Structure formats: C-alpha cells, structure tokens
Amino acid sequence: MGRLENKVAIITGAANGIGKAIAAKYAAEGAKIVIADFNEEALNATVEQFKADGKKAFGVKVNVAVEEDIQRMVDDSVSHFGRVDILVNCAGVLDNMKAAHNVDDEIWQRVMDINVGGVMRGIRKILPIFQEQKSGVIVNLSSLSGLQGGRGGFTYTAAKHAVTGMTKNVASHYGLMGIRCNAIAPGQVDTGLVQSIENFDMFGLGQATRGVKDLMPAPAQPDQIADIALFLASDESSYINGVVLAADAGWSAY
Ligand SMILES: NC(=O)c1ccc[n+]([C@@H]2O[C@H](COP(=O)([O-])OP(=O)(O)OC[C@H]3O[C@@H](n4cnc5c(N)ncnc54)[C@H](O)[C@@H]3O)[C@@H](O)[C@H]2O)c1
Incomplete structure (x- = not known):
C-alpha cells in the first residue's frame, strides 16, 4: 500500500521541474494526479508519460494567475477523480533578480500575480472542499x-x-x-527555472550571491524536494502544520 494510496492531488506547475518530480513521487505512492500547468506542450508530454507508466494522471491547462482557470482546474479535478485531498501550489516564476531600485511595474505585477495570486486563488477555491470533508493538505x-x-x-x-x-x-x-498547510523553502534546485532568465539584473544578482562561493551548497535535485513534499502530504507529518521547511543543505543555518 502506497503512502498516498487513492488520494487525489492537484499539483500546479507540474509539467516541469520540482512540480513534475512531486507528481511522479505522489503517483508512485498510489495517488491520482492532476497535472496543472501553463505550458501546454510540456503538460501534454508529461501527462502522456505518466499514463504510459500506468499512472492515473489528468491534465489541465491553467494559468494560476487567472481566476476562471483555477475554478476550472478544481472543478474538473473533482469531476474527473471524484474528490481532492491534496493541493500543491508549485507554479512560480523568477523576477530576474531585480534589486529594489530596478523593479518595474511589469515584473512586480507578473511575479505577484503568479507567485502570490496563484497560491491565494488555489487556497481560496480548495478550502470549502476541505472544510466540507474535514480533511485536506496544502503544500506550498x-x-x-x-x-x-x-x-x-x-x-x-x-x-x-x-x-x-x-x-x-x-x-x-x-x-x-x-x-494542514505547510511549505517548503528550497535554496537552489537544479531545474530550468534559473536558465529561463534572460535579462539578469547584474547588481541584484551580485548582491544576492555574495558569499556563494564559500557558503552555498550544491543545488538540490528536484527529487530531493519531492521527498519533502511527499512527507508533508502524507499522514507521517500529521502533527505538522504551519511550518515552512528550509531545504538548503544548511545554507541558511550559517
Ligand atoms: N529551482 C529553484 O532553485 C527554486 C528554489 C526555491 C523555490 N523554487 C520554487 O519552486 C517552484 C517550482 O520551481 P521550478 O524550479 O520547478 O521551476 P520550473 O520553471 O522548472 O517549473 C515551473 C513550472 O511552472 C509552470 N508555470 C509558470 N507560470 C505558470 C502559471 N502562471 N500558471 C501555471 N503554470 C505556470 C511552468 O510552465 C513550469 O512547468 C516555484 O514556485 C519556485 O519559485 C524554486
């Protein structure tokens, strides 16, 4: 019996990177997976791959910054699998390391809409379902x-x-x-996220990476973050609530 046997999990940003690794880990533990992502091509490829591996996977194209998309994501998940037990808010973007004096409204709005608004919309939509069933887990x-x-x-x-x-x-x-609602706070993870940046703010980058040479550990693999997400979604963490767990091999402990 898997650690998430028959649980239904919606994972945003699950077509790539950490979200995809979480989806794979949950599916391997018996969960039914909703793969929700913006990138249609990667989304379809991921869903096909999961199905070919015999996993129960369902894909929804969603921009987490758009209210109707979040509504549809959750409604379609309930229609398809009958219930939802776990929501992982993983979709997120970077801000090109823009330091405060270089922030423009466009970057501010985009990052806030996706990284904050997306999480808020997912939480707002799922909570009435979790309240009704008196159970549910959110991992941010x-x-x-x-x-x-x-x-x-x-x-x-x-x-x-x-x-x-x-x-x-x-x-x-x-x-x-x-x-329960917990979060993971990774340091650096080896995904396409950082490579997606085109115009780094070199001032911001320099300030944020001071001391990196001596202090920053090697990046995590997505699987290492997915292991934590599995723990936080499973009953093994049933007494943990409201925790933001640093996953940085001790970088912030210095
Ligand atoms: N990679 C890191 O070093 C790192 C470190 C700390 C935290 N994180 C966080 O982990 C999460 C996942 O990052 P990752 O490294 O796997 O990134 P990634 O770029 O590899 O994957 C992110 C996925 O989110 C999707 N996405 C982006 N915007 C979306 C939107 N508006 N609606 C729906 N889907 C959208 C992308 O299509 C992509 O599939 C993010 O929230 C990120 O901030 C990452």
Whole structure:
C-alpha cells in the first residue's frame, strides 16, 4: 500500500521541474494526479508519460494567475477523480533578480500575480472542499527567499514571504478543521527555472550571491524536494502544520 494510496492531488506547475518530480513521487505512492500547468506542450508530454507508466494522471491547462482557470482546474479535478485531498501550489516564476531600485511595474505585477495570486486563488477555491470533508493538505512552494532577506530579487523575496505568511495563516485558521498547510523553502534546485532568465539584473544578482562561493551548497535535485513534499502530504507529518521547511543543505543555518 502506497503512502498516498487513492488520494487525489492537484499539483500546479507540474509539467516541469520540482512540480513534475512531486507528481511522479505522489503517483508512485498510489495517488491520482492532476497535472496543472501553463505550458501546454510540456503538460501534454508529461501527462502522456505518466499514463504510459500506468499512472492515473489528468491534465489541465491553467494559468494560476487567472481566476476562471483555477475554478476550472478544481472543478474538473473533482469531476474527473471524484474528490481532492491534496493541493500543491508549485507554479512560480523568477523576477530576474531585480534589486529594489530596478523593479518595474511589469515584473512586480507578473511575479505577484503568479507567485502570490496563484497560491491565494488555489487556497481560496480548495478550502470549502476541505472544510466540507474535514480533511485536506496544502503544500506550498515558498523559497529560501521566503525566509531570508537577501537571497533573491526584491519582488521574488516579497512574493515568497507572502507565501510563507499565507501558509501560516491557513494552518492557524483551519488546522482545527483537519486541514494542514505547510511549505517548503528550497535554496537552489537544479531545474530550468534559473536558465529561463534572460535579462539578469547584474547588481541584484551580485548582491544576492555574495558569499556563494564559500557558503552555498550544491543545488538540490528536484527529487530531493519531492521527498519533502511527499512527507508533508502524507499522514507521517500529521502533527505538522504551519511550518515552512528550509531545504538548503544548511545554507541558511550559517
Ligand atoms: N529551482 C529553484 O532553485 C527554486 C528554489 C526555491 C523555490 N523554487 C520554487 O519552486 C517552484 C517550482 O520551481 P521550478 O524550479 O520547478 O521551476 P520550473 O520553471 O522548472 O517549473 C515551473 C513550472 O511552472 C509552470 N508555470 C509558470 N507560470 C505558470 C502559471 N502562471 N500558471 C501555471 N503554470 C505556470 C511552468 O510552465 C513550469 O512547468 C516555484 O514556485 C519556485 O519559485 C524554486
């Protein structure tokens, strides 16, 4: 019997990177998976791959910044699998390491809409379902930038601190109703996220990576973050609520 046998999990940003690794880990433990992502090509390829491996997977094209998309994502998941037990808010983007004096409104709005608005919309939609069934687990992808001040760009840091706050608020308000909400705060993870940046703010990058040579450990593999997401979704973490778990091989412990 798998650790998530017959649980239904929606994972946003699951066509690539950490989200995809989480989806694979959950599916291997018996969960039925909703792969929700913006990138249609990668989404279709991932769903096909999961199905070919004999996993129960369902794909939904969604922009987490759009309210109707989030509504459809959850409604279609319930129609397809009959229920939802786990929501992983993983979809996220970077801010090109823009330092405060270089932030433009476009970057601010985009990062806030996706990294904060997307998490808020997912939580807002899923909570009535979890309240009704008196159970449910939310796992958010925060970042070390959601715990520390200087490891990312200004907007990304603000956005991930908001994810940290939302995580604790939901755990506090809904914990007694059988609902858990925790987050993972990775340092650096080996995915396509950083490579997707085209115009780094070199000032911001330099400030955020001071001390990297001596202090920053090797990047995590997505699987290492997925192991934590599995623990947080499973009953093994049943007494953990409102925690934002740093996953950085001790980088922030210095
Ligand atoms: N990679 C890292 O070093 C790192 C470190 C700390 C935190 N994180 C966080 O982990 C999460 C996943 O990052 P990753 O490294 O796997 O990134 P990734 O770029 O490899 O994958 C992100 C996925 O999210 C999807 N996505 C982006 N915007 C979306 C939107 N508006 N709606 C729906 N889907 C959207 C992309 O299509 C992609 O499939 C993010 O929230 C990120 O901030 C990553």
